[in-house]
Amino acid sequence: xxxxxxxxxxxxxxxxxxxxxxxxxxxxxxxxxxxxxxxxxxxxxxxxxxxxxxxxxxxxxxxxxxxxxxxxxxxxxxxxxxxxxxxxxxxxxxxxxxxxxxxxxxxxxxxxxxxxxxxxxxxxxxxxxxxxxxxxxxxxxxxxxxxxxxxxxxxxxxxxxxxxxxxxx
Numbered sequence: 001x002x003x004x005x006x007x008x009x010x011x012x013x014x015x016x017x018x019x020x021x022x023x024x025x026x027x028x029x030x031x032x033x034x035x036x037x038x039x040x041x042x043x044x045x046x047x048x049x050x051x052x053x054x055x056x057x058x059x060x061x062x063x064x065x066x067x068x069x070x071x072x073x074x075x076x077x078x079x080x081x082x083x084x085x086x087x088x089x090x091x092x093x094x095x096x097x098x099x100x101x102x103x104x105x106x107x108x109x110x111x112x113x114x115x116x117x118x119x120x121x122x123x124x125x126x127x128x129x130x131x132x133x134x135x136x137x138x139x140x141x142x143x144x145x146x147x148x149x150x151x152x153x154x155x156x157x158x159x160x161x162x163x164x165x166x167x168x169x
Contacts, residue, residue: 006030006046007021007025008045008046008049008089009040009042009044009045009046009087009089010042010043010044011025011042011043012044012078012081013043013074013121013122014126015122015130015133015134015137016130016133017043036091037091037092038091039088039091040088040089041087041088042088042089043078043081044074044077044087045073045077045087046073048073048095049093049095050073050077056080056083056085059083060076060080060083061076061079062076063075063076064076066120067117067120068116069114069117070113071118071121072117074121075121108156111163112159112162112163112166115138115163115166118134119135119138119166119167119169122134138163138167139167142160142163142164142167145163
């Protein structure tokens with residue numbers, strides 16, 4: 001079915017583009033991926049399937065080890081584009097990606113590392129406004145998690161504290 005298609009590309013990341021991508025574009029492209037034929041230039045590609053020349057990586061650099069699990073592919077794509085290379089999404093190329101295989105086993109650790117990598121990426125590449133908006137959003141999001149955790153049997157205060165500590169950096 002349509003659920004099997006994963007959106008594996010997007011525009012350059014900023015707070016507004018990320019909100020647009022996750023709230024609207026992912027749903028739109030998930031439906032359209034089956035019928036897409038034309039290749040297109042994009043801002044980033046999923047690390048699940050990137051094919052590039054060795055020279056491109058030598059010029060742009062390899063994955064930044066500051067990122068543990070998320071955003072490392074988007075960071076690499078940004079550096080490739082900054083070196084003047086184009087990123088092309090080829091809709092006819094199909095792979096099977098067991099999405100979330102690494103993340104699904106440890107949901108709390110996955111959430112922590114996603115947000116940590118997101119903050120690293122924004123600090124490295126995004127405008128002050130995008131960083132401010134992301135940090136504002138995360139404060140609200142973490143506060144809501146804190147409230148929800150309070151009413152659960154699994155009240156994990158240490159986990160929520162670790163999320164708030166991400167914002168201290």
